[in-house]
Amino acid sequence: MTxxxxxxxxIDTSRPHPARIYDYLLGGKDNYEVDQRAGDELAAAAPExxxxxxxxxxxxxxAVRHVVGSGVRQILDIGTGLPTSPNVHETAQELAPDxxxxxxxxxxxxxxxxxxxxxxxxxxxxxxxxxxxPRAVLDxxxxxxxxxxxxxxxxxxxxxxHFLTDADKPGQIIATLRDALPAGSFLVLSHATGxxxxxxxxxxxxxxxxxxxxxxxxxxIAGFFDGFELVDxxxxxxxxxxxxxxxxxxxxxxxFYGGVARKTT
Numbered sequence: 199m200t201x202x203x204x205x206x207x208x209i210d211t212s213r214p215h216p217a218r219i220y221d222y223l224l225g226g227k228d229n230y231e232v233d234q235r236a237g238d239e240l241a242a243a244a245p246e247x248x249x250x251x252x253x254x255x256x257x258x259x260x261a262v263r264h265v266v267g268s269g270v271r272q273i274l275d276i277g278t279g280l281p282t283s284p285n286v287h288e289t290a291q292e293l294a295p296d297x298x299x300x301x302x303x304x305x306x307x308x309x310x311x312x313x314x315x316x317x318x319x320x321x322x323x324x325x326x327x328x329x330x331x332p333r334a335v336l337d338x339x340x341x342x343x344x345x346x347x348x349x350x351x352x353x354x355x356x357x358x359x360h361f362l363t364d365a366d367k368p369g370q371i372i373a374t375l376r377d378a379l380p381a382g383s384f385l386v387l388s389h390a391t392g393x394x395x396x397x398x399x400x401x402x403x404x405x406x407x408x409x410x411x412x413x414x415x416x417x418x419i420a421g422f423f424d425g426f427e428l429v430d431x432x433x434x435x436x437x438x439x440x441x442x443x444x445x446x447x448x449x450x451x452x453x454f455y456g457g458v459a460r461k462t463t
Contacts (some may be wrong), residue, residue: 214407216361223251228280228311236403243399250436250452251357253445254388255282257436257456258356259289261386263351264440264458266293266428270384272351274341276302276329276375277358281312286354287322297321298344302335304328325413329358330366333372350382357454359422360390361409369421376425381463385426387458388436389419394455396452413444419455426459433457 214236218229222237229237240247264275271294275286278301290297298324301312309326323340335341345351353375362368376385390397392413404411420433431438436454437445 210408214403215305215307216404216407216409217277217303217308219407220251220357221280221282223248223284225256226280227284228307236407239403240400243403243424244395244397244453246448246451246453249446249448250315250454253437253449253452254357254360254454254456257388257439257454258286258354258386259284260440260442261356261456262286262289262352262354263293265384265386266290266297268384268460270350270382271297272349272352273297273299274302274335274345274351275299275354275356276335277310277355277361278303278312279357280308295444299323300325302327302329302338305412314442320402329355329362329371333369333380336375338443347426348380350384351366351379352384352386353379355385355387355422356456357390359387360412360414363410363412369424370386372422373425376461380385380462381461384459385423385459385461386457387419387422387459388454389414389422391419391453393455394435397453413453416455420457423457423459424459428457428459 211230214233218233222229222233271284287299302325309324312324323344325338325340327335329337330336343456359368390413393416397413401411433455435452437452437455439456
C-alpha cells in the first residue's frame with residue numbers, strides 16, 4: 199500500500215533525516231525518536247540552534263513576502279522539509295491567492311505529509327526528487343504542471359545547500375537551476391556557516407544522519423548567487439535580513455546566512 203506514491207518501507211526511520219530534525223527543532227510532531235535524539239544532541243552542542251532554525255524560518259517568510267510583493271506568482275521550493283505551518287504557500291497566498299508552488303524534497307515522509315496537506319490544491323504540487331539532480335527536478339511533470347518557466351519564478355533553496363558536499367558541485371547545480379529561470383526571477387537561499395562559532399560538534403551529529411552538514415564561509419555562500427543581483431541588505435545573517443520584529447536575543451551567534459537576489463537577464 200502507498201501513501202501519495204510512497205511505500206512505508208521507503209521511509210527510513212533508522213537514521214535521522216535533516217528535514218525531520220529541523221521539524222523537531224521547530225517544535226513539530228512529524229519526526230521519530232532517532233531525529234529527536236539528534237536534535238537534542240545538536241541543541242547540547244550549539245544551544246542557540248533552536249533560535250537559529252526559527253530565525254531561518256522567519257527569514258523564509260519575509261523573503262517569500264518580498265518576492266510575491268515584487269510580482270512573482272510562481273515558487274519552486276527545493277528541499278522544502280516538512281510543511282510546518284505557516285508554510286510557503288500559506289505565506290505567499292496571504293498576499294496573492296493565485297500564487298503557484300511546487301514543493302520538492304528527497305525524503306519520502308516529507309512527500310507523504312506534504313502531499314496529504316496539499317491534496318486538494320490545484321495550485322501546488324509535491325515532488326519526490328533530489329536537488330543533486332536538478333535537471334530531473336526541472337523536467338518533472340508535477341513541477342511543470344504548476345510552474346511555467348517562461349514567466350518569473352522564485353527559486354527557494356532554504357537551509358538545503360549545506361547538505362551538499364563539494365563533490366556534489368553545488369555551484370553547478372545552482373547554475374543549472376538559474377539558467378532555467380527567465381529574467382525577473384529570484385533566488386532565495388540560506389546556508390549554515392561556522393563564521394560565528396565552532397560548529398564541529400554539530401557537524402558530528404549530522405555525520406550520523408542521512409546527509410552531512412557542510413559549513414561554508416560568507417564568501418563561499420555569496421558565490422552561489424552568481425548570475426543574480428542581491429537585493430538590499432545583501433547576504434546577511436538570517437535574523438538581520440529585513441527584520442520586521444526585533445531580532446531575538448543571541449542573534450549575533452546564529453550560524454545562518456540568508457539572501458535574496460534577482461535575475462536581471
